[in-house]
Amino acid sequence: MADLHWFPCELHCHTLHSDGDFSVAELLQTAHERLLDGICLTDHNTTAGLAEASCSRAPVVLGGMEWTTYFGHMPVLDCSAYVDWRDASVDGIDEKLRQIHACGGLAGVAHPFQLGTPICTGGYWEYRVRDWSLVDYLEIWSEGSPYLNTSNRRAIALWGSLLDRGYRIAPTFGRDWHRTAGNKLISACTYLGCMGETLTPAGMKTALQSGKTVVSAGPLFYFKTERGETVGDVIPAGRSDWRFVTDCSRVARMQTENTFVPKEIRVYTNGGRMCLCLPAEGERQTATLDLEPAHWYRAELWGETDGQGGCQLAVTAPIYTQHP
């Protein structure tokens, strides 16, 4: 069986087809320079850039459109038919999400706590989602400073509360990439876990659907159980031996000015309770956890960014335990 590989991707990009400064070619070139294997093209309310972008191989491109509405921004990926963004209402979003899924699409929530109208029009998420199982992913980190920013902290808290309610939502990073000017932490990305050694748009989609995502300021960080289960999987409760992998090789190859020093590996579970904390030492580490039924467990890498301590460096999607 093919192995799972982790591919650095940027899931939130704009071009001249909406309000980005990039031509499609410039976006692809810059993504390539930043060692991104895949991007989602998510121009505001249009898929017009996809005709040019879809033949790209490095990076590969998953097509989409950021629904840029009056009550929230919602990236919709790989939807086989146009679903109208223009009549979405605060209490009618579930129906739109069902239509998107009926067309094979995925939907995420972008920057839920961005300031809204008139500063960033519609940027604050006001939709009253009744059934969060209709939301495939949530941008827990937006733009480039994932660890020191009120709106990202609020997004992580929202995500945690949804996990506590039993929803399985993949966390993502979205640079909301419009231009290269002003980019912070250029190595930040979402790592997508896909089978095989070559990333494909279909593989990106499957990774998001199956919760195989790691949000990172740069380093790749994930875990596997002794039985080979990993991020996004549903596993039996009980004793579980985990192997953590911390891999800074992409950051090193990027020659970014940012420095990341891993200090701690933490595992969090329901209620935001930390159930494991060990010093980060080297690329591979092991620990034994006693997993409760019907819980979620996510791993986080903490450490220094540019000499400043107490920073989240990476957050994995959870692994989930079966109900008793």
Added chain:
Amino acid sequence: MTTVLETELRVLPEQEKTNLILPFTLPFDAQKLQITYTYAPKILDGAPACEKAEACLCRDAGEYRDTYPEAADYLPLKNLITLSLDAPDGYRGCAHRQAPQQIHILTENTASPGFLPGKMQKGAWRLMLHVHALVTDFCVCHVKIEAQEAENG
């Protein structure tokens, strides 16, 4: 070129977060469609803008207001009224960007950024204006749509 729609709308703050629908008819199959769109004023500055920005900060940042910059840092505020287009056979895209003066040209094989090229059949079309933000007392939008008939149409 035949003018198939020309209209001026005075948009008010109450119309923020609504769509203004402008239906038009293409009397023939077209080889080219040109949309000329302008709106003014674009910006609001000074004390009234500061007040609106502060209200937005208080509403959306809530208890975290103090972690954000001063309201003045968000000025000037901008009106944002974007435009989308529907052909008889479906959605043809949108120009979601700040420019208050825009020209969009569509043909069967090419289209201005944000729009999808394709056949331009005669029949019922629709242009929509999306009032994302209206921060001034009013805003005047001017839309003109011209079409060129296909040669073998």
